[in-house]
Amino acid sequence: MTTDRAALGRLRHELHTPLNHIIGYSEMLLEEVEERGWVDLTHDLHHVHEEGRRLLGQIDRFLDPSRHEAVDLERLPPELLTPLDSILVAVDALRARATHVGGPDLLPDLERIRSAAQRLITLVREGMSSAPAEVRADARADVAPRPPAEPSKARAKGGRILVVDDNDENREMLARRLARQGYEVNMAAGGRAALEALRAAPADLVLLDVLMPDLDGYEVLQQLKADGGLRDIPVLMISALDEIESVVRCIELGAEDYLAKPFDPVLLQARIGACLEKKRLRDQEVRHLHELAEWNMRLEQRVKEQVAQVERLGRLKRFFSPQLAELIVAGGAEDPLQTHRREVTVVFLDLRGFTAFAETSEPEEVMGVLRDYHAAMGRLILEHEGTLERFTGDGMMIFFNDPVPVPDPAERAIRMAVAMRERVEKLSAGWRKHGWELTLGVGIAQGYATIGAIGFEGRWDYGAIGTVTNLAARLCGEAKGGQILISSRVATAEE
Known part of the structure; x- marks a missing residue:
């Protein structure tokens, strides 16, 4: 007793x-x-x-x-x-x-x-x-277990469930019932086998018995919740052991719910549905967190790339038109800063009388003249798709056919030079009112040059080196105010 x-x-x-x-x-x-x-x-x-x-x-x-x-x-x-x-x-x-x-x-x-x-x-x-x-x-009948029915593909979408019980009849009966309800069912005859099965292929839900000889349900729960890869799998305890102490212990160890055998099949299905819905929502949350992390990584990478492009675009705009610089950054043109050889048409220009003007005028007056002059010439350079190699005071060097080849570079250079001369003549009318006699001289030559970035990290210039630049500079030096001198090669190209 x-x-x-x-x-x-x-x-x-x-x-x-x-x-x-x-x-x-x-x-x-x-x-x-x-x-x-x-x-x-x-x-x-x-x-x-x-x-x-x-x-x-x-x-x-x-x-x-x-x-x-x-x-x-x-x-x-x-x-x-x-x-x-x-x-x-x-x-x-x-x-x-x-x-x-x-x-x-x-x-x-x-x-x-x-x-x-x-x-x-x-x-x-x-x-x-x-x-x-x-x-x-483990009271067993000497009857061969009947395999669970195979759920159809349409119904097997209910989820993958692992049934863990050391009693053959308990395991087989529950697996058959779940398969009839459309779940994909795997079985394990003990706690150790269950852990091995889950590590090989995680399930959406575990139905776990408490009393098992090799590793009981409490120990299985503890190991599952201690495993980072398995702790989020919901566990529903199903046991003939129905004391409240066992129920409380299982819930404290992390079980989602506890059903005593014999269980009501409708209640079992409801509890399974609730557990799987929690698992689905948890998986969805994990996916969203992973997607958010990936989006953040991609966004950070894109920001870095955009910053690098902006910095590169800023460097390129020092030498090329904004449209051309953006085309280069977007990959629509080769990187011009790499050293290369190309036939170009070079234009040199400067103001006649500028040295005397600068020596006799106030610095603010000199800066005002240069500001108007550079603005007017810059607009014409961009309009004719020229490349500004450099400007020093009143002197400028522009070339055509690089970094992007253009049709009729010599013709473009001449049209630009004529437009510049006309624009300087209009500016000169205003300058004369202040007593400043300034006129434009231009030299144009055509030939091969080696072109690319010149300088050092943090301070790069875009330069062209070759006899063609020297020839254009000499022609500019020989030109009188209002004259445009061209080389024989340019003249031949325009005939």
């Missing part, structure tokens, strides 16, 4: 396990025969199921931990035998009728119900001493 809660809990576990088989297999058989239209079998199957439920209520009342009476673990109330005898009679009748209607595939499940009922009869008559410890921990 005992009132020990742990001992009563173990006895409830031993009794609930075969009861779970009676109730669970009768429920699945009812679903199958109703689908096939075998109404002759439904009455007795309902009777088996109802008797199993009635017996469950009797056992739970007898072993209620709130009772203060001592319980004899070696001999249970004989009135528990009545529903068991009724179940055996109904099962024998069902076996005969199943064979008659052409349902021999129902016989293995009926045999499992019969074996479970006989196991309960032994426990009621002889108590916990009726079997060795290893059998008490």
Whole structure:
């Protein structure tokens, strides 16, 4: 006789396990025969199921931990035998009728119900001493397990579930039920096998038994929650051990929920659905966080690239038109800062009388003249798509056909020089009012030059080196105010 809660809990576990088989297999058989239209079998199957439920209520009342009476673990109330005898009679009748209607595939499940009922009869008559410890921990019927039904591809989208139970019938029965509901089901016969299976292929949900010989459900939970790759897999505990202490411990260790065997199939499906929905939302959140991190990385990279492009564009705009600089940065033209050789038309120009003007005028007056002059010449350079190599005071060097080849570079150079002369003549009219005599001289030559970036890190210029630049400079030096001198090669190109 005992009132020990742990001992009563173990006895409830031993009794609930075969009861779970009676109730669970009768429920699945009812679903199958109703689908096939075998109404002759439904009455007795309902009777088996109802008797199993009635017996469950009797056992739970007898072993209620709130009772203060001592319980004899070696001999249970004989009135528990009545529903068991009724179940055996109904099962024998069902076996005969199943064979008659052409349902021999129902016989293995009926045999499992019969074996479970006989196991309960032994426990009621002889108590916990009726079997060795290893059998008490895992009462099995000698019936080959029936493989779970394969869910269709359309239904298998419900999720991947791992069923962990050391009892073959518990595992097989639950797997079959879940497969019928459209889930992809894998099974593990113990805690260690479950951890190995999850590390090989993580599941969307784990249905985990508590009492297992190799590694119990508590230890499995602890290892799952300590593993960074597995801790987010929801775990639903399903056990014949129904003490509140076990429930609380599992929840504290990280289980999503706890169902006692025998479980209500509708409640089980609802709990599974809730767990999978939480998993789906958690996975969605993780995906969104990963996507956000990737977007941030891409954004940072794009910002770096944009900053580099802006810096490069700023350097290029010192030498080229904004349109050309943007074209180069966008990849529409080769990098002109790399040293290269090309035939170009070079234009040199400066103001006649500028040296005398600068020596006799105030610096502010000189800067004002240069500002107007540079602005006017700069607009014409951009308009004719020329490349400004440099300007020093009133002197400027421009060339055509680099960095992007242009048609008729000599003609462009001449048209630009003529436009510059006309513009300087208009500026000169204003300068004369101040007594400043300034006119434009231009020299144009054509030939090959070596072109590229010249300077050092932090201070680069774009330069052209070759005899063609020297010739253009000499022609500019020889030109009188208002004259445009061109080389013979330019003249030939324009004939």
